[in-house]
Amino acid sequence: TGPDAPTTPDAAAPAEVRARPAEVTREAARRRTFAVISHPDAGKSTLTEALALHARVISEAGAVHGKAGRRSTVSDWMEMERARGISITSAALQFEYDAHVVNLVDTPGHADFSEDTYRVLSAVDAAVMLVDAAKGLEPQTLKLFRVCKHRGLPVITVINKWDRPGLDALELMDQIQEQIGLRPTPLTWPVGIAGDFRGVLDRSTGDLVAYTRTAGGATRAPEEHLPAAAAAQREGTAWDDAVEEHELLSADGADHDQDAFLAGVTTPVIFASAILNFGVATLLNTLIELSPPPLPFTVVDPDAGSAPRGAGTPTDAAVAAADAATAPARTRPVEAPFSAFVFKVQAGMDTAHRDRLAFARVCSGVFHRGMVVTHAQTGRPFATKYAQAMFGRERAVLDLAYPGDIIGLVNANALTVGDTIYLDEPVTFPPIASFAPEHFAVVRAVDSGRYKQFRRGIEQLDSEGVVQVLRSDLRGVQAPVLAAVGPMQFEVATSRMQGEFNAAVRLEELSYTQARRTDAASAAELDRLRGVEVLQRSDGSLLALALDKWRVHSVHRDHPHLTLESLVAGE
Numbered sequence: 001t002g003p004d005a006p007t008t009p010d011a012a013a014p015a016e017v018r019a020r021p022a023e024v025t026r027e028a029a030r031r032r033t034f035a036v037i038s039h040p041d042a043g044k045s046t047l048t049e050a051l052a053l054h055a056r057v058i059s060e061a062g063a064v065h066g067k068a069g070r071r072s073t074v075s076d077w078m079e080m081e082r083a084r085g086i087s088i089t090s091a092a093l094q095f096e097y098d099a100h101v102v103n104l105v106d107t108p109g110h111a112d113f114s115e116d117t118y119r120v121l122s123a124v125d126a127a128v129m130l131v132d133a134a135k136g137l138e139p140q141t142l143k144l145f146r147v148c149k150h151r152g153l154p155v156i157t158v159i160n161k162w163d164r165p166g167l168d169a170l171e172l173m174d175q176i177q178e179q180i181g182l183r184p185t186p187l188t189w190p191v192g193i194a195g196d197f198r199g200v201l202d203r204s205t206g207d208l209v210a211y212t213r214t215a216g217g218a219t220r221a222p223e224e225h226l227p228a229a230a231a232a233q234r235e236g237t238a239w240d241d242a243v244e245e246h247e248l249l250s251a252d253g254a255d256h257d258q259d260a261f262l263a264g265v266t267t268p269v270i271f272a273s274a275i276l277n278f279g280v281a282t283l284l285n286t287l288i289e290l291s292p293p294p295l296p297f298t299v300v301d302p303d304a305g306s307a308p309r310g311a312g313t314p315t316d317a318a319v320a321a322a323d324a325a326t327a328p329a330r331t332r333p334v335e336a337p338f339s340a341f342v343f344k345v346q347a348g349m350d351t352a353h354r355d356r357l358a359f360a361r362v363c364s365g366v367f368h369r370g371m372v373v374t375h376a377q378t379g380r381p382f383a384t385k386y387a388q389a390m391f392g393r394e395r396a397v398l399d400l401a402y403p404g405d406i407i408g409l410v411n412a413n414a415l416t417v418g419d420t421i422y423l424d425e426p427v428t429f430p431p432i433a434s435f436a437p438e439h440f441a442v443v444r445a446v447d448s449g450r451y452k453q454f455r456r457g458i459e460q461l462d463s464e465g466v467v468q469v470l471r472s473d474l475r476g477v478q479a480p481v482l483a484a485v486g487p488m489q490f491e492v493a494t495s496r497m498q499g500e501f502n503a504a505v506r507l508e509e510l511s512y513t514q515a516r517r518t519d520a521a522s523a524a525e526l527d528r529l530r531g532v533e534v535l536q537r538s539d540g541s542l543l544a545l546a547l548d549k550w551r552v553h554s555v556h557r558d559h560p561h562l563t564l565e566s567l568v569a570g571e
């Protein structure tokens with residue numbers, strides 16, 4: 001099937017697919033859905049390609065060094081998709097490997113941090129934390145890791161760029177232990193220091209996985225397995241040192257423990273060089289062997305009150321209600337009829353069609369294109385005949401998906417981030433937790449005569465969760481405040497206001513860096529304090545913005561009766 005294939009709903013399909021829970025169980029069990037988290041430039045794109053290469057998807061990684069080259073390769077993936085049976089959406093890369101289906105869900109690649117990344121992490125079952133061997137843990141890695149922890153996601157750590165001079169391996173392990181509180185349990189251990197790259201000791205077999213330079217031929221895994229005796233002979237003291245450190249690690253209890261890994265207490269560590277395709281096979285095998293298949297998702301208990309309305313930025317009250325409602329947690333078995341939740345909404349990708357794409361993670365059952373599902377938040381039917389896997393401007397029709405897979409729904413104007421869709425048995429998944437904004441800017445229409453377009457655009461961006469929109473009587477309707485986790489969100493908002501809504505805007509950044517939840521009783525008094533301002537979010541919650549953490553502390557200290565609560569649970 002291609003984009004022009006007939007798209008009439010197949011009325012017989014749903015009944016047919018409902019009848020096969022065993023197939024769903026089997027398909028779910030062989031899926032691995034994960035995201036790579038990293039600080040920009042740690043090698044996420046390089047690793048993504050290397051993974052695809054090892055899955056025999058891309059035959060010539062040697063041809064794609066450099067960002068520009070990579071992009072053209074990526075757009076060629078559409079052809080490969082047809083030829084080799086992989087599917088790529090702008091949200092996920094899917095490929096088969098060793099009788100498994102791997103879904104690599106993309107996190108935003110730009111050099112900024114935004115809420116999108118957080119949302120992606122709600123749609124995966126595991127994360128790969130990519131660390132640059134020379135730089136160690138960087139700010140964005142730390143932030144993203146905290147989200148994984150909050151979500152209870154198992155994390156596999158890859159120390160990348162080992163072919164270059166970098167930090168000492170033990171020093172890197174200490175950073176992981178100390179800065180993120182995860183106990184590293186290396187699966188491999190480097191032979192030779194960073195930069196003097198010889199290979200790794202496979203801690204489960206005691207063998208050397210030697211790095212072999214393959215002249216120009218990037219299609220072959222540059223790895224050769226040598227037993228310990230041969231390794232000692234070939235690598236001398238570098239091997240002896242690695243063995244000694246490996247034994248020290250074991251004596252220290254730093255060995256893989258599956259339960260501790262799944263519980264988020266430990267992280268398996270792999271040493272790699274994505275650019276040389278080294279360690280990538282180990283990573284794929286590790287993902288398949290250790291990381292969890294799709295598990296039942298927690299649902300909002302229908303008996304515990306009305307289901308919260310999923311919104312672009314769900315209210316924290318709704319999150320709390322959802323949390324309370326799910327204790328003890330009710331879940332949706334993966335074999336249950338189809339259900340999915342929307343974790344990303346993209347509009348304005350195709351200016352000719354002005355459509356709005358919703359990306360959803362399948363949580364249960366089988367998705368069959370043409371199914372008419374129910375949108376939990378409105379109770380209305382949603383026809384999926386235009387479900388697509390898409391990349392860039394090209395699209396391919398997606399016919400079938402199982403738990404763990406990502407589907408792209410076209411014309412999804414009714415769907416917003418956090419929403420649930422289902423077949424037959426009603427279900428609502430809890431809203432995706434929102435994160436505390438740290439950047440704030442007043443937004444105004446450049447041309448005040450275009451206020452109508454301005455208002456419509458701001459509302460749209462708010463509902464998609466591109467930015468949060470805050471208002472107050474003081475600032476007035478013409479100058480709301482945009483709030484973002486990362487400043488890139490402002491750039492996206494500005495360009496879409498101009499390009500899509502024909503309402504150019506001017507942003508004036510505010511110097512606040514903190515947002516706390518407050519209440520009506522505290523608002524007036526807070527507003528009178530220097531360096532504090534109270535605004536209302538579109539979900540109704542009141543946020544107090546403050547210049548910095550110190551200001552928040554001093555308000556706590558000097559005015560303990562005023563409500564100032566963290567927006568993020570556990571912070």
Ligand code: GDP
Nearest residue numbers: 040041042043044045046160161164273274275
């Ligand atoms: P991203 O921003 O995380 O997607 O990082 P990229 O994949 O674009 O990589 C950033 C830079 O690091 C590029 O110049 C890559 O060629 C380089 N790079 C990535 N992996 C490795 C590696 O294993 N070794 C070396 N030496 N360079 C690497």
